[in-house]
Amino acid sequence: MNEPAAVRRLLIRDLEQLASPAGRAAPLRSRALDETEVINDAYVLCENGRIVAVGRMRNLDALAGDVEELDGRGLCVIPGLVDCHTHACFGDDRVEEFSLRAAGASYEELHAAGGGIMSTVRATRAAGEDALAEAVRRHAEWMLRHGTTTFEAKSGYGLDRDTELASLRAIRRAGGIPTWLGAHAVPPEFDSGDRYLDFALSEVLPEAARLAEAADVFLERGAFDAEQARRYLEACRSAGLALRLHGDQFTEAGAIPLAVELRARSVDHLEATRADGVRALAESDVVGVLLPASALFLGRPMPPARALVDAGAAVALATDFNPGSAFCESLPLVCTLACTQLRLSPGEALAACTVNAAHVLGRADRLGRLAQGYDANIVLLDAPDWRYLAYHLAGDVVAQVIVAGCPAPRLR
Ligand code: NIG
Numbered sequence: 001m002n003e004p005a006a007v008r009r010l011l012i013r014d015l016e017q018l019a020s021p022a023g024r025a026a027p028l029r030s031r032a033l034d035e036t037e038v039i040n041d042a043y044v045l046c047e048n049g050r051i052v053a054v055g056r057m058r059n060l061d062a063l064a065g066d067v068e069e070l071d072g073r074g075l076c077v078i079p080g081l082v083d084c085h086t087h088a089c090f091g092d093d094r095v096e097e098f099s100l101r102a103a104g105a106s107y108e109e110l111h112a113a114g115g116g117i118m119s120t121v122r123a124t125r126a127a128g129e130d131a132l133a134e135a136v137r138r139h140a141e142w143m144l145r146h147g148t149t150t151f152e153a154k155s156g157y158g159l160d161r162d163t164e165l166a167s168l169r170a171i172r173r174a175g176g177i178p179t180w181l182g183a184h185a186v187p188p189e190f191d192s193g194d195r196y197l198d199f200a201l202s203e204v205l206p207e208a209a210r211l212a213e214a215a216d217v218f219l220e221r222g223a224f225d226a227e228q229a230r231r232y233l234e235a236c237r238s239a240g241l242a243l244r245l246h247g248d249q250f251t252e253a254g255a256i257p258l259a260v261e262l263r264a265r266s267v268d269h270l271e272a273t274r275a276d277g278v279r280a281l282a283e284s285d286v287v288g289v290l291l292p293a294s295a296l297f298l299g300r301p302m303p304p305a306r307a308l309v310d311a312g313a314a315v316a317l318a319t320d321f322n323p324g325s326a327f328c329e330s331l332p333l334v335c336t337l338a339c340t341q342l343r344l345s346p347g348e349a350l351a352a353c354t355v356n357a358a359h360v361l362g363r364a365d366r367l368g369r370l371a372q373g374y375d376a377n378i379v380l381l382d383a384p385d386w387r388y389l390a391y392h393l394a395g396d397v398v399a400q401v402i403v404a405g406c407p408a409p410r411l412r
């Protein structure tokens with residue numbers, strides 16, 4: 001007779017606080033976005049990678065059998081953070097460009113002159129799949145140290161068949177959720193966006209659709225216009241991909257109406273969004289993904305986050321981690337920016353980079369909450385109050401991360 005499979009249990013005990021977006025719904029919007037369940041003097045019990053119970057220590061029944069215990073004194077727990085928008089698959093860096101920008105060059109000018117995104121395209125094409133997988137692994141490790149236990153990553157620095165597909169495979173190999181950003185820029189071997197899309201949709205999409213979960217497009221002057229974005233997204237939707245858009249980063253060029261019409265999962269950036277866009281998004285099921293680290297890094301206006309939330313839009317927060325516009329892998333820093341620049345509350349920020357971000361990735365039934373039945377992805381904060389997540393500006397607030405019920409080595 002077969003031995004019964006061993007049950008692996010982990011008890012995190014004597015925590016100062018447990019904080020989690022309340023309820024079970026997703027995405028959260030309006031007042032529900034700010035409803036945080038906080039349990040003082042808390043425990044979390046995990047079994048085989050899932051959370052089986054959370055509560056107050058005084059209500060914890062004696063546990064029979066083997067249980068690994070983690071001492072939570074002086075610590076708080078929040079759900080593993082979910083980064084739903086990164087460009088973590090790239091070769092080389094853009095530190096030279098960073099210096100040029102510091103001396104006054106603008107991001108859009110550098111892009112128009114063949115630098116910017118295109119300089120990363122050259123380096124990414126030269127890297128090869130193994131080096132790209134290694135780069136994504138390194139970046140995922142940086143993210144994990146900041147509490148990110150689930151990350152999406154986009155291709156978009158290949159823009160040829162081999163490098164786009166290699167990027168999607170590299171992201172998968174490194175544990176990321178791949179998005180095909182096949183329409184990020186028009187590479188120099190094509191003389192128009194339309195001709196490039198002819199190629200990308202006929203030569204790359206069939207295989208990209210097998211590797212990626214979603215498709216993304218950069219709808220912006222100097223990249224793709226609304227008609228091109230529609231053509232790309234409709235083809236991707238027919239191939240079974242969920243839809244995302246980079247929109248309203250520098251100009252309003254029709255991203256929100258298109259996202260709403262095509263029932264996209266999200267429209268991301270929104271630094272240039274005005275009142276009509278806020279209203280349209282609020283009346284839709286499309287999530288607005290806010291990327292304040294990118295606005296900060298480029299010295300751009302912040303997105304109208306408060307107006308979006310007050311109007312009833314579903315919002316998420318993400319890093320936009322990439323070598324050009326946001327060399328930042330820290331969601332805790334993004335939460336600080338959310339509270340100081342976007343006028344969100346700590347509870348709204350927490351929900352935006354956990355449950356709502358998980359919704360953008362189609363995983364809100366398993367990720368983004370500390371509650372029975374959810375994956376045991378947990379961040380322990382070195383803090384007496386969970387709001388240190390946003391309060392401790394660029395603080396090394398993450399003490400330890402638990403992925404699928406397995407504790408990684410303690411960081412502090
Ligand atoms: O989300 N805006 C388009 N794409 C990226 C930046 C890419 C880059 O600069 O390399 C973004 O900001």
Ligand code: FE
Nearest residue numbers: 085087246320
């Ligand atoms: Fe981006």
